Amino acid sequence: MPEPSTPADVVRAVAAGVNRLVSRNLTEQEKQAQLDHLASLYAEQTDVRHPFAPLGDTPLHTRAELRRHFAEGPARVSGADRFEPVGQVHETADPEVVIYEFSYTGSANGRPFSIPCIFVVRVRDGLIVESRDYSDHVGLARAFGRLDNLATALVGTPPPGP
Numbered sequence: 001m002p003e004p005s006t007p008a009d010v011v012r013a014v015a016a017g018v019n020r021l022v023s024r025n026l027t028e029q030e031k032q033a034q035l036d037h038l039a040s041l042y043a044e045q046t047d048v049r050h051p052f053a054p055l056g057d058t059p060l061h062t063r064a065e066l067r068r069h070f071a072e073g074p075a076r077v078s079g080a081d082r083f084e085p086v087g088q089v090h091e092t093a094d095p096e097v098v099i100y101e102f103s104y105t106g107s108a109n110g111r112p113f114s115i116p117c118i119f120v121v122r123v124r125d126g127l128i129v130e131s132r133d134y135s136d137h138v139g140l141a142r143a144f145g146r147l148d149n150l151a152t153a154l155v156g157t158p159p160p161g162p
Contacts, residue, residue: 015085017037019085021034045061099119113143115140
């Protein structure tokens with residue numbers, strides 16, 4: 001894969017990489033290579049946050065943490081018939097910062113969905129050094145039939161009964 005050259009290219013490459021993890025039936029070797037590629041788009045020391053994460057925002061500061069994040073999230077999603085990023089990148093007055101306004105659109109288990117996202121990303125020397133990723137996590141859970149799992153996680157383990 002050619003290396004992305006501009007901040008807009010880098011942020012699009014992240015969304016496209018997530019698309020490949022979710023929408024394709026990858027071999028284990030291909031999945032590991034895709035996870036490595038996604039992590040390589042970030043600086044070794046970075047600051048990635050998901051302010052709207054329903055279980056709380058856990059900052060990601062290293063490539064290893066990002067690789068684990070992608071492996072435990074997008075790489076484990078199943079049921080996607082189609083999953084692709086559709087939107088536009090907005091340039092800002094700061095040449096390092098772009099805003100990617102898009103939706104992951106597609107279908108899962110035969111049902112269409114559109115999951116809105118906005119990523120505010122700082123790219124330096126071709127690598128993401130900072131990102132704030134705002135996504136509709138509830139919409140994602142709904143699209144993939146995981147609302148029950150999310151509700152259970154939000155409530156926590158119920159206390160033992162009488």
